[in-house]
Every structure is written in structure tokens, then in C-alpha cells.
Amino acid sequence: MDAVIEKTAIPASANGKTQLMQESSDEMIEISAVSKTYNTSQRGSHLALDDVNLTIKEGQFVSILGPSGCGKSTLLYMVGGFVDVSAGSIKVKGAPVTGPGPDRGPVFQEFALFPWKTVLENVMYGPLEQGMPKKDAIARARELLTLVHLSKFENFYPKELSGGMKQRVALARTLAYKPSILLMDEPFGALDAYTRTRLQNELLDIWERDRKTVMFITHSVEEAVFLSDRVYVMTPSPGHIRKVYDIDLPRPRIRSDLLLDRRYQDYVVSIERLMDEQDKEP
Amino acid sequence: MARLLSLPGIPPLLACLGLLVVWDILARVFMISGLAPPLEALGQIPGILSDPEALINIADSLKRMAIGFVLALAVAMPIGLWMGRSRLAAAFFNPLFMVIYPVPKAALMPIIMLWLGVGDASKVLVIFLGVSLPVVYHSFQGARAVEEKMLWSAAAMGVGPVGRMLRIVLPTTMPEIMVGCRTGLVLALITMVTSEMIARQTGIGNIFFTALDMAQYNDVYAMIIIIGILGFVCDWAFEAVRRWLVSWADSAHEIAVGSA
Numbered sequence: 001m002d003a004v005i006e007k008t009a010i011p012a013s014a015n016g017k018t019q020l021m022q023e024s025s026d027e028m029i030e031i032s033a034v035s036k037t038y039n040t041s042q043r044g045s046h047l048a049l050d051d052v053n054l055t056i057k058e059g060q061f062v063s064i065l066g067p068s069g070c071g072k073s074t075l076l077y078m079v080g081g082f083v084d085v086s087a088g089s090i091k092v093k094g095a096p097v098t099g100p101g102p103d104r105g106p107v108f109q110e111f112a113l114f115p116w117k118t119v120l121e122n123v124m125y126g127p128l129e130q131g132m133p134k135k136d137a138i139a140r141a142r143e144l145l146t147l148v149h150l151s152k153f154e155n156f157y158p159k160e161l162s163g164g165m166k167q168r169v170a171l172a173r174t175l176a177y178k179p180s181i182l183l184m185d186e187p188f189g190a191l192d193a194y195t196r197t198r199l200q201n202e203l204l205d206i207w208e209r210d211r212k213t214v215m216f217i218t219h220s221v222e223e224a225v226f227l228s229d230r231v232y233v234m235t236p237s238p239g240h241i242r243k244v245y246d247i248d249l250p251r252p253r254i255r256s257d258l259l260l261d262r263r264y265q266d267y268v269v270s271i272e273r274l275m276d277e278q279d280k281e282p
Numbered sequence: 283m284a285r286l287l288s289l290p291g292i293p294p295l296l297a298c299l300g301l302l303v304v305w306d307i308l309a310r311v312f313m314i315s316g317l318a319p320p321l322e323a324l325g326q327i328p329g330i331l332s333d334p335e336a337l338i339n340i341a342d343s344l345k346r347m348a349i350g351f352v353l354a355l356a357v358a359m360p361i362g363l364w365m366g367r368s369r370l371a372a373a374f375f376n377p378l379f380m381v382i383y384p385v386p387k388a389a390l391m392p393i394i395m396l397w398l399g400v401g402d403a404s405k406v407l408v409i410f411l412g413v414s415l416p417v418v419y420h421s422f423q424g425a426r427a428v429e430e431k432m433l434w435s436a437a438a439m440g441v442g443p444v445g446r447m448l449r450i451v452l453p454t455t456m457p458e459i460m461v462g463c464r465t466g467l468v469l470a471l472i473t474m475v476t477s478e479m480i481a482r483q484t485g486i487g488n489i490f491f492t493a494l495d496m497a498q499y500n501d502v503y504a505m506i507i508i509i510g511i512l513g514f515v516c517d518w519a520f521e522a523v524r525r526w527l528v529s530w531a532d533s534a535h536e537i538a539v540g541s542a
Contacts, residue, residue, distance in 0.1 A: 082434045100437040112431035116453045116530045126439040157530045170435075177439055 027091075028181060028213040029056040029079055034088035036074055048074055050238040051088070056215055056230075061207060063216040063224035065271070066234030067278070072217045075239070076185050079215060080106050092181065102130060105179030109186040111166040113158040119145065119169050120154035126177030144172035147206060164195035171203070184216045188223070200226060201255065208252050221275070225249075225267045226258060233271060235278055243274060316499055323503030330504055336489055340508075343485035346402055347474045350409025354466060357410075358417035359459060363451055365418070366425020379418055387412040387469075388476035400481040405474070412473035413466035420462025424455035457531040460524045467520055471513050486512075 036049040048071040056062045066072045077083040079090055081100040090097045092104065105126075113122050123141035128134065145151050148168035158166055167187055174182065187203075188196040200223060207214065218224050224231045231245040249264055258264040286292060302320045309319040330336045365372040387408050398404040428451050436450045478487025486509060493501035525532070 077434075080434065080438065082437070100434065102438060102440050104438060106431075106434060106438055108431040108435070110429060110431050112429055112435045114432065114436075114450070114454075116456070116528070125436075129436075129439040129441055159530075173435075174438075179438070 026057050027055045028058045028060070028093060029054075029215060030089075030091040030094075031055070031075070031079070032089050032091075034075070034078065034090060035086050036071060036078070036083075037086040047238040050240045052234075052239065052241055054232050054241055054244075056213055058213055059211045060229045061211075061214045061216065061227055062230045062232065063218055063228040064232050064234060065218055065221065065224045066239060067236050067275070068219060069237050070234045071237060071239035072219075072234055073185050076106075076183050076215060076217050079181075080104050080183050082106075102126070102177050103179055104181045104183055105174035105177065106183045106185065107167070107170050107174050107187045109189045111158070111163075111170045111190075113166060113169055113173070115158050117157075118154065119150060119156050119158070119161070122158070122169055123173045123176050126173060130177050140176055141172070144176050145169075147175075148172045148202065162195075163191050164199060167191065167199060168202075171206075175206070179212070181213045181215065184214060186217050186219070189218070196223075197255070203227070204253060221268055221271045225264060225271065226253060226255065231267075231271065233274060242278065245271060315497070318499040318503045320503070322500045323507060326500045326504035327507065330489070330501065330508065339484050339489050340486055340512075343474055343478065343487070344512075346405050346477075346485070347409055347470050350406045350474075351413050351466065351470045353406070354410045354413035354417060354470075355463065358414040358462075359421050362418040362421025362459075362462075363425045363447065363455065365422040366428070366455070367447065367451060372422070372426075375418075376422075379415060382411075383415050383419070387473050388480065391477055391480040395481055400483060404481055405477040405485075408477045409470050409473045412469040416465040416469065417459065417462040420458050420465075421455060424458025425451050427458075428454045457528045460528055464517070464520060464524070467516055468513065471509070471516065475509060 031052055031054045034049060034052045035047065038046045038048055040046055052075060054062075054064075064072045064075060074083060078085050079092070079097065081097045081104070114125065117125065120138070120141050123144055124134075124137040127137040127140050132140065142151065142154070145154055148171060150165060150168055150172070153161065153165065158169065161169065167190075171187070188199050191199065204227060216224070216227060225245075225247055228247050231247060232241050233243045233245070234240065235242045245267060247267055249258065249261065249267075287296075305320045309317045361371075361375060365375050390411065391404065391408050394404045394407055398407060432454065433446050433450055436446050441449065474485070475487045475490070478485040479491050482488050482491060486505065490502060490505040490509075493499075493505065
């Protein structure tokens with residue numbers, strides 16, 4: 001293990017702020033100097049996020065990696081417009097975020113499916129809300145259910161599905177209204193290891209079709225490296241960007257190939273090392 | 283025998299028969315005039331149900347019960363949902379309802395009669411109060427438990443605040459609201475009878491307490507049985523409506539397995 005670490009070059013990484021200055025103007029999401037303070041009645045005010053700067057380019061798959069409680073999900077909620085920022089600004093396609101919108105489609109760890117709607121009706125909900133005629137919405141929903149391999153389950157209710165199937169429905173439901181950005185909040189965090197791996201592969205297959213911009217929250221190093229073009233590593237609470245890794249691995253990515261790929265191993269090992277160091281810091 | 287017992291209607295039927303047998307034994311052993319034997323009580327039922335005046339009384343009662351119940355739903359459901367989604371509304375209404383909940387609504391009847399007289403209005407109001415509280419309480423609990431992220435998902439699709447309340451919070455809360463309605467229905471029946479006991483003009487309670495005053499114990503027990511059957515029929519009808527409304531919440535199928 002030591003030998004591996006010695007040879008590891010930290011690849012293409014830079015401090016968050018220097019990175020920001022190098023960006024050109026094709027940014028899809030720009031988070032500048034964002035902080036989040038929660039006021040709790042028991043413990044007074046609590047700083048959850050501290051001066052976060054990051055950018056995501058159009059068509060980029062970017063992961064935010066950090067330990068539990070570092071505020072990484074809060075960051076995603078703020079991009080989604082579900083939670084307000086306390087300081088700083090978030091821009092999507094150059095315009096400040098003022099609330100939720102169909103250009104940013106969330107997929108949550110908790111699935112958040114509508115329990116009184118069937119699988120098909122869940123997926124139709126967004127298109128109908130966007131004013132699509134019912135016939136077209138059904139066709140669109142069926143197309144997406146085929147994409148996530150759930151055609152046979154269109155008349156099931158969410159409670160009749162397994163976790164992996166629920167998350168596939170949630171992904172299809174979000175893709176159905178064609179958001180230009182996918183906001184994925186630890187989407188595979190509640191799934192068993194086998195299902196998790198399968199869904200990571202399926203997500204990449206789907207993503208390869210049109211390469212939407214993805215902001216992906218996770219605490220799994222392997223997951224972040226496997227999926228992403230870029231990984232932002234956050235410090236424990238209060239969350240702050242610690243380091244940026246540009247993941248220079250060929251696409252389409254095939255897990256069994258990557259596992260043998262020295263560059264993949266190097267990324268994983270150096271990020272793991274960084275996170276170990278963070279744990280030991282006071 | 284075991285197969286016979288497993289038929290759906292058999293165990294409750296046996297329970298009813300058992301009750302009648304125990305009742306009959308007690309009536310024979312103690313020979314109290316106030317405890318009529320079951321067969322004599324049952325014998326009075328056809329007579330009561332074929333008497334037009336009695337039927338008008340029963341219809342009056344049911345009408346008041348229905349009005350009180352529907353009004354209570356119309357008011358209590360929105361308040362409960364609102365409390366569930368607004369901390370301010372919860373902080374405002376919760377202490378109020380906590381105080382009112384344990385007060386027996388029928389005990390308010392004399393006061394209400396001072397305001398509204400002995401007619402339908404007082405009785406409907408008492409039924410309304412009886413039904414409202416469990417419905418408020420369950421709507422509140424249900425709405426509070428709605429997953430925030432479900433509302434966010436809808437917001438991202440473009441559903442506005444009013445739409446989220448009516449089209450996300452309401453249906454999600456429906457199973458819990460139904461639990462409150464079921465309790466409310468039983469309370470409606472109870473408050474209906476007691477209100478008629480206090481303000482005696484028409485209704486099931488009127489027949490019941492008039493018979494009691496005149497020591498017609500066979501009729502009294504016949505009325506008890508009729509009220510019991512009424513409650514059973516209401517509950518059965520309600521369960522049918524509930525199942526139709528929120529079948530999605532009942533586990534109809536096995537969890538689909540195979541495709542992870």
C-alpha cells in the first residue's frame with residue numbers, strides 16, 4: 001500500500017479559487033462565496049457552509065464529495081432553489097437562482113415519489129405540469145420507463161417497488177420534463193452495494209446519450225471518481241471546498257476496465273488520503 | 283370446523299351469537315326488569331322499523347349527523363393541513379385544540395342550547411365539534427409528516443404553493459385523514475344520540491329516552507341494537523369509501539422483486 005501512495009501523483013488538482021479564475025464563460029452553474037447559517041433555537045446559529053466557490057460547465061458531470069454533515073446536500077438544495085443562501089450568490093446560466101424551476105431537476109436519496117400515483121403517472125406528472133397533452137405525456141413516460149428498464153411496472157404503486165426500482169422511477173420522472181441540469185442528492189446512498197453499482201452503470205449509459213450537466217452529491221470516493229469529470233472535495237462542517245480533482249479518464253467508462261486502470265486507482269487513493277488527513281485534523 | 287371458522291363472515295357472527303347468549307343468561311339469572319331478555323328486545327325491532335314515525339325520527343337523526351359530519355370535514359381538514367405545513371398556524375391552533383379536545387362535546391349541549399335553542403342547529407353544532415377534533419388532529423399529523431422532498435420535486439416541475447397543498451399534501455395525507463374521519467364518524471353517532479338525549483324533540487335518542495322514561499325496556503334494548511347496527515353499517519360504508527380513495531396505501535401486491 002505504501003508503494004502505491006509514494007508513486008501517486010496528485011493529478012490535475014488545484015485550489016478551488018485558482019480554478020475559478022481559469023474558467024471561461026460557458027459555466028452552467030456558478031457558486032460564488034456562498035455561506036449558509038442555520039439559526040436553531042437550541043444551539044444558536046450554526047455555520048453549515050463557509051465561503052464555497054465552485055463552477056460547473058455545461059455538459060459536465062461534477063461530484064461534490066464530502067463527509068456526512070458537511071453541508072454538501074444543502075449546497076445542492078440551494079442550487080435547486082429549495083433553500084436560500086445566507087451569503088454569496090448562485091447563478092444558473094448567468095441568472096441568479098430565485099426559486100425552483102424545471103431547468104433543474106432534482107433526484108433525492110429519499111426517492112420522494114408520489115405514493116398515490118402509479119409509476120407511469122409519476123413519470124407523466126412533470127410533462128403534464130409543463131402543459132404537454134396527456135397522450136404525449138404517456139408516450140414520453142413510457143419512453144423513459146423503457147430507458148430505466150421498468151416498462152413492465154408502469155401500473156405499480158411506489159410502495160410495491162424495491163429501492164433500486166424506486167430510484168429508477170425517480171430518475172425517469174425527473175428526466176421526463178427535460179431539465180438541462182440534473183441535481184442528484186446522494187441518489188444511490190440508500191441502496192445496497194449491488195444495486196448501487198448497477199444504477200451507477202445505468203446512470204452513465206443514460207448520461208452518455210445527451211450529456212446533461214450533472215451536479216452529483218456523494219460521500220463515496222469510488223462513486224465520485226467513476227462517474228465524474230470533476231470532483232470537488234469538501235471539508236467537514238462547516239463545509240468548504242478543500243480541493244478540486246479533474247478526472248481525466250476515457251469515456252464511456254467501463255467499471256471492470258477502470259478498476260485495473262492505474263489512473264483511476266491513483267485518483268481514488270489520493271482522494272482517500274486527503275479525506276483521511278481531514279479526519280485527523282483537529 | 284377450522285375451515286368453517288376461516289370463512290370471512292363466521293367469526294363475527296359467532297361473536298354476536300355469544301353476546302346474545304351471555305345476555306340471555308344474565309337476564310334469566312338476575313331477573314331485573316331493566317334487563318330485558320334479548321329475544322324480546324329483538325322482537326320489538328320489526329315493529330319499530332315499520333312505524334313511520336320512528337323512521338322519520340331515525341331519518342332526522344341521520345340527516346343531522348350527515349350535516350354535522352360534512353361541515354366538520356369542510357372546516358377541520360383545511361385547518362389541519364394548514365397546521366401541518368405552517369409552524370405559525372400550528373403554534374396558534376394547537377393549544378386551542380388541546381384544551382377543547384378532552385371536553386365532552388355533549389356536556390356543552392346545555393350552553394349551546396342557550397345560544398341556538400333546542401332545534402337542529404344546536405345538535406348539528408355539537409356533532410360538528412365532536413367530529414372536528416379527530417379530523418383536525420389526524421390531518422395535522424399527516425400533513426406534518428409529508429416528505430419535504432416530495433414538495434420540492436413538485437416545485438421543480440412548476441407546481442405552485444396552492445397546487446402543492448391541494449395536489450401533493452392533500453392526497454399524501456389522505457390515508458391519515460381517513461383514520462381521523464373514521465374516529466369522527468363514531469363520535470358523530472355518539473354525539474348525535476347524546477344531543478338528542480339532552481334536547482329531546484325528534485330522533486333516535488328521542489325514541490330511546492322516551493321508551494326509557496316509560497319503562498318500555500324491550501324498546502330500549504331494541505333501540506340499542508338498532509344504534510349498534512347503524513354504527514356498523516356506517517363504518518362498513520365508510521370503509522368502502524376509504525378503500526376506494528386510498529387503495530394505493532394498502533399493500534395489495536407483494537413487493538416486486540427480481541429487477542433490483
